[in-house]
Amino acid sequence: MRALIVEDEAVLRQQLVALFRDHGFAIDETGDGEEGLYLAMHMPIDIAIVDLGLPGRDGLSLIQSLRKQDRHFPVLVLTARDRWQDKVDGLEAGADDYLTKPFHLEELMARTRALLRRTGGWSDSVMQFERMSIDTRAQQVRVDDQVIDLTAFEYRVLAYLATQAGSVISKATLLDHLYDEDTDRDPNVLEVFIRRLRQKLDSDKSLNPIETLRGRGYRLALPRIQNGSSQVDAAER
Amino acid sequence: MKSITSRLVAGTSLVLTVFVVLIAISVSWSVHQRAQTARFDRLQGLVYGILGATDIDEHSRLRVNTQALPDPRLNQATSGLYAELVDHSGQRLWQSASTASWLPESSRRPIGDWLFDTLEHPEKSTLHRLQLSTAWEFDDGREIPFTVQVVDDADSLDRQLKRFDQTLWATLLASAVGLLALQFLVLRKSLEPLHVIGDEVAGIERGERDKLSEDVPQELSALTSGLNALLRSERERHAQHRHLLDDLAHSLKTPLSVLQNLAEQDQADRSIMLEQTRLMKSSIERHVQRANLRSPRYLAPAINLRLPVERMAASLEKLHEHAGVTFQLSLDPEFMVRMDEADLFEVLGNVLENACKYGARRITVSDRIEQRCLIIDDDGPGFPDVRLEQLMQRGVRADSQTAGSGMGLAAAQQLMAAYGGRLEPAHAPEGGARVRLWFP
Numbered sequence: 001m002r003a004l005i006v007e008d009e010a011v012l013r014q015q016l017v018a019l020f021r022d023h024g025f026a027i028d029e030t031g032d033g034e035e036g037l038y039l040a041m042h043m044p045i046d047i048a049i050v051d052l053g054l055p056g057r058d059g060l061s062l063i064q065s066l067r068k069q070d071r072h073f074p075v076l077v078l079t080a081r082d083r084w085q086d087k088v089d090g091l092e093a094g095a096d097d098y099l100t101k102p103f104h105l106e107e108l109m110a111r112t113r114a115l116l117r118r119t120g121g122w123s124d125s126v127m128q129f130e131r132m133s134i135d136t137r138a139q140q141v142r143v144d145d146q147v148i149d150l151t152a153f154e155y156r157v158l159a160y161l162a163t164q165a166g167s168v169i170s171k172a173t174l175l176d177h178l179y180d181e182d183t184d185r186d187p188n189v190l191e192v193f194i195r196r197l198r199q200k201l202d203s204d205k206s207l208n209p210i211e212t213l214r215g216r217g218y219r220l221a222l223p224r225i226q227n228g229s230s231q232v233d234a235a236e237r
Numbered sequence: 238m239k240s241i242t243s244r245l246v247a248g249t250s251l252v253l254t255v256f257v258v259l260i261a262i263s264v265s266w267s268v269h270q271r272a273q274t275a276r277f278d279r280l281q282g283l284v285y286g287i288l289g290a291t292d293i294d295e296h297s298r299l300r301v302n303t304q305a306l307p308d309p310r311l312n313q314a315t316s317g318l319y320a321e322l323v324d325h326s327g328q329r330l331w332q333s334a335s336t337a338s339w340l341p342e343s344s345r346r347p348i349g350d351w352l353f354d355t356l357e358h359p360e361k362s363t364l365h366r367l368q369l370s371t372a373w374e375f376d377d378g379r380e381i382p383f384t385v386q387v388v389d390d391a392d393s394l395d396r397q398l399k400r401f402d403q404t405l406w407a408t409l410l411a412s413a414v415g416l417l418a419l420q421f422l423v424l425r426k427s428l429e430p431l432h433v434i435g436d437e438v439a440g441i442e443r444g445e446r447d448k449l450s451e452d453v454p455q456e457l458s459a460l461t462s463g464l465n466a467l468l469r470s471e472r473e474r475h476a477q478h479r480h481l482l483d484d485l486a487h488s489l490k491t492p493l494s495v496l497q498n499l500a501e502q503d504q505a506d507r508s509i510m511l512e513q514t515r516l517m518k519s520s521i522e523r524h525v526q527r528a529n530l531r532s533p534r535y536l537a538p539a540i541n542l543r544l545p546v547e548r549m550a551a552s553l554e555k556l557h558e559h560a561g562v563t564f565q566l567s568l569d570p571e572f573m574v575r576m577d578e579a580d581l582f583e584v585l586g587n588v589l590e591n592a593c594k595y596g597a598r599r600i601t602v603s604d605r606i607e608q609r610c611l612i613i614d615d616d617g618p619g620f621p622d623v624r625l626e627q628l629m630q631r632g633v634r635a636d637s638q639t640a641g642s643g644m645g646l647a648a649a650q651q652l653m654a655a656y657g658g659r660l661e662p663a664h665a666p667e668g669g670a671r672v673r674l675w676f677p
Binding site: 082087114 | 514518522525548549551552555556558559578579582583585586587
């Protein structure tokens with residue numbers, strides 16, 4: 001997952017970057033509104049965290065410009081203004097959720113995960129597939145109710161494929177969403193990780209969770225099971 | 238044209254000028270008209286008189302008996318009144334003794350025709366002439382056509398008319414100037430209270446006085462008392478903000494110093510730090526809420542209730558989309574409320590989000606505009622079975638501010654009360670919660 005963080009308060013931005021890195025996100029960061037808009041337009045962003053009071057271009061106008069130019073990834077607004085009118089302004093500009101400062105980092109992460117899941121059409125914090133489930137809060141994967149022990153990177157690869165379940169994801173796209181811009185990225189390494197992931201999830205070769213489409217990329221092909229309940233999600237908010 | 242005085246003076250000067258000119262012209266015209274008629278009548282009398290003094294002699298020639306002439310001036314040389322008889326070939330038959338060297342040529346006209354005109358004498362001034370073409374009829378049917386002409390040297394009457402005109406214009410202009418001056422004085426006097434208010438406002442700006450005097454004409458008392466209310470509220474607001482700021486600073490200093498001390502230690506207790514930051518956060522929230530509530534609310538403009546409700550509902554639908562929350566709005570488009578827009582959003586946000594938070598899926602917003610009441614019903618679990626008034630009191634006291642205990646409702650209720658309205662929680666007929674907002 002690739003997150004864009006636009007926050008002009010340097011200390012808070014560093015905290016946010018560290019938080020998102022810890023949770024396996026690739027990061028684009030800036031403290032300037034104009035640069036934020038540039039990054040949002042040109043990087044394969046999955047979610048943006050935007051402060052409202054920014055130099056260069058304020059957060060509201062940044063979000064409006066994004067939406068006008070058909071960028072539909074979720075945007076979470078950070079603001080010190082906690083009056084309802086400000087929140088409504090933010091949501092009408094195109095934000096999907098807001099968090100008023102000061103906030104707890106855990107809450108920001110929970111909201112972020114909720115937004116990402118909703119983008120993929122999941123209302124629950126547990127993504128349920130046939131025989132496999134991914135608990136995005138505990139970052140835990142189960143196959144046939146057995147907990148599978150994954151490394152952080154393996155989990156990120158699987159979680160990204162799961163949010164895009166059913167779609168073909170090219171290697172380049174997958175790399176874009178997993179690595180920071182300046183990291184050395186090697187498609188061959190990715191292949192190794194995918195192979196290891198398959199072995200861990202599918203030791204007896206009966207599940208085949210990740211399909212390879214030659215020359216096009218990967219696809220998580222397990223049928224989704226949507227559980228109607230959204231109690232967990234509501235509690236999370 | 239910035240000043241009211243100059244506008245009024247310019248306007249009335251224009252009106253007065255037009256008025257005076259029109260009056261002068263019409264009076265003068267009608268006087269001249271009457272003079273002309275009177276002159277015609279007089280000259281006509283003379284003509285008839287001359288005809289009366291006219292006789293026929295034994296040679297069948299016309300003859301005027303000078304003793305019987307209607308006006309003695311006709312017998313005085315150069316008296317200014319002349320008469321003559323002329324036959325139709327232009328031959329002068331008779332002329333009065335007063336006749337000077339020059340008389341206008343009479344013209345031949347049909348019998349019975351009057352000619353009344355004004356002529357310029359080559360040397361003297363204007364002359365008025367009346368001429369009648371007539372005929373002397375004999376018993377045997379023969380007739381002698383001739384013309385009687387009376388000429389009046391117009392000097393004296395014209396002089397009178399001229400003097401009348403001069404007097405007329407002079408009087409009217411003088412009264413116009415007098416009226417303007419009077420009006421200027423009246424204006425000065427009437428506008429004086431405005432200058433006084435201006436001076437007083439300047440005095441307030443300089444800090445020499447703290448309010449406007451209320452001893453002003455009736456028309457201005459609304460203005461001054463309004464301004465005084467504004468000044469008072471501004472001063473109260475200022476004082477309250479300063480108090481709130483002092484309170485806030487004070488309440489932040491304690492946890493801040495705890496944190497500072499902790500930071501100087503090698504091993505800081507994270508739970509204490511978290512507790513202190515929580516205290517600081519709730520302190521800020523409480524003070525912001527107090528600041529919002531305390532601001533006096535004067536002169537809020539009327540806004541249409543429907544748009545804020547629609548915007549709020551759309552935003553909450555977006556936020557709670559995953560939970561499947563939907564709003565049904567049926568609102569009168571003419572429902573106006575006098576409330577600051579931000580405060581209205583605050584009330585609506587707190588009430589509507591409350592419904593979303595407590596598990597409602599379908600939220601209905603309707604109104605009873607004649608009672609100035611907005612009704613919010615939901616299909617959630619409804620309010621807990623405590624006395625509903627208690628619901629409103631919770632969260633008001635600072636020390637009981639825990640999230641999700643109806644704090645939003647209490648805040649909304651306080652805001653409504655600040656505007657003279659109220660909020661009433663109740664049970665919806667279909668089982669969920671009902672909140673009624675009564676607007677002033």
